[in-house]
Amino acid sequence: MLRSMNNIITGILSLIKGLIITFNNNFTSATTLQYPDEKKAMTERFRGLIDLYPEKCVACYQCVKACPTACLAMTHKQTDEKKKITNTFTYNIELCCFCGLCQQVCPTGAIYMNKIYEITTYERNKLYINLLNPEKYDEWPHTSPK
Amino acid sequence: MFTLLNLTNMITTGIAVLGFIAISAMFLIWWERKVSAHIQTRLGPMRVGWHGILQSVADAIKLLLKEDIRPAGADKLVWWLAPFFVVVPSVMAFATIPFGKTLIPKDLNIGVLYILAVSSVCVLGVFMAGWGSNNKYSLLGGIRAAAQIISYEVPLILSMITVVMYANTLSMQKIVESQSHSWNILHPNLALAGLIYITSATAEVNRAPFDIPEAESELVAGFHTEYSGMKFAMFFIGEYTNLFIISAIATTLFFGGWKGPLLPGVIWFLIKTYSIIYILMWIRWTFPRLRVDQLMGFAWKFLTPISFLNLAIAGWLLL
Secondary structure (H helix, E strand, O other): OHHHHHHHHHHHHHHHHHHHHHHHHOOOOOOOOOOOOOOOOOOOOOOOOEEEOOOOOOOOOHHHHHOOOOOEEEEEEEOOOOOEEEEEEEEEOOOOOOOOHHHHHOOOOOEEEOOOOOOOOOOHHHHEEEOOOOOOOOOOOOOOOO | OOOHHHHHHHHHHHHHHHHHHHHHHHHHHHHHHHHHHHHOOOOOOOOOOHHHOOHHHHHHHHHHHOOOOOOOOOOHHHHHHHHHHHHHHHHHHHHHOOOOOOOOOOOOOOHHHHHHHHHOOHHHHHHHHHHHOOOHHHHHHHHHHHHHHHHHHHHHHHHHHHHHHHHOOOOHHHHHHOOOOOOHHHOHHHHHHHHHHHHHHHHHOOOOOOOHHHOHHHHOOHHHOOOOHHHHHHHHHHHHHHHHHHHHHHHHHHOOOOOOOOOOHHHHHHHHHHHHHHHHHHHHOOOOOOOHHHHHHHHHHHHHHHHHHHHHHHHHHHO
16 A cells, blocks of 8 residues: 555656656757758768869879779879879769778878768769869858868 | 527637637647657747748648548448548537637537537547548557547546536536636645546547557557548547647636636637647657556546545535
8 A cells, every 4th residue: 555655656756757857858959950051060070072182192093092992083194303293083973982991091181081961963974073173062062161 | 589690690600610620720730749849859840931830731731632542441431421520529519618708609508518428429430430441450549549538538527527516507607607716726626626637638639648549659540540631631630629628628617717817818718728738738748658458447447436536525525
């Protein structure tokens, strides 16, 4: 008898506790972001699309060799001072698996991954990117500063 | 005497009630989504209109445009009639709800009895929907609904009888008048009756934590699994109209009805009713669902004896 009464009282108290918790939630700000209007900044190590600083690139082909899906393709030319310069550098997003190996092997930090994550397009052509073009990602929605 | 004036009066009242039901149901659906969202630290509908207030209108248009699918092997007539059996009684129950001093469709001298009689028909519609759909989940939902609603009607009626004993009348308007000095809920005996009423009324309208007839995780959607388009919308309207009605009855019987200082009666009535609805929503989005046997045990082994005891004490005090 005493135990069942105790059960009832603790039960009612726990119900009230639950009600207080859910009521307090009314006054905390919502965790939802209104997506197309508000966008979350990506973390520092986020692996978005592959990007390049053309002036740092020494045309060593390390990234092309490291790429497991062969989505990077490069050609180079030699200057008169016997220095290699990248001639073409293309990136095929269709094949990319966003592993980040190219970023890891790059000796000069020329190739890196940016913060773009809205990577759907209406045309297939747009997925073939010329990394040497400085305006290559200008049309893409940027969620955080380049 | 039945005159033309009577007829126009009836028609205007009917249109007013139907309009109120439609707007109230749409508002309640939006409000429920908002309340649930804020309780779960979400935002809820935000796109259609200011803070998504027109979301229900958009949903209603979508439901009107949807195909009305009838499952193979359904009991045609029963299946077709079920939504009407859910909606019509809840509309009829509006007849004796006092919104204000003169704002009552018809002040019957057996108002409480009338509402109880009319709202009991709802269970028939729910069971018809379950039976007519030719679907095992619907049938299980229908059976559960019948068992639950009939069980919880006992403590519900017993708690309402306690109020009737104190007010000495069955007329809703006179019950409000009897609370001129203080609300019934402030009387200890009637406060217990009020608590029992709110609990069993929540079960009557199949709302969580007593929502086993439409338990999503067990029965898909229970008795209205097979309904689509406007028939589904009718179940939805019926559900939210019933929610309004139980809160309106609670306001009338326990919280002084339309009585209140300064503001006009109808405003007071709506404030009180929607506050009770908020509490019911708050409860719905806080507590988990009960098991079937716990639910039936709670009705028969706990609520019914307590309401009987309460009734006996009320009788002894009144003697």
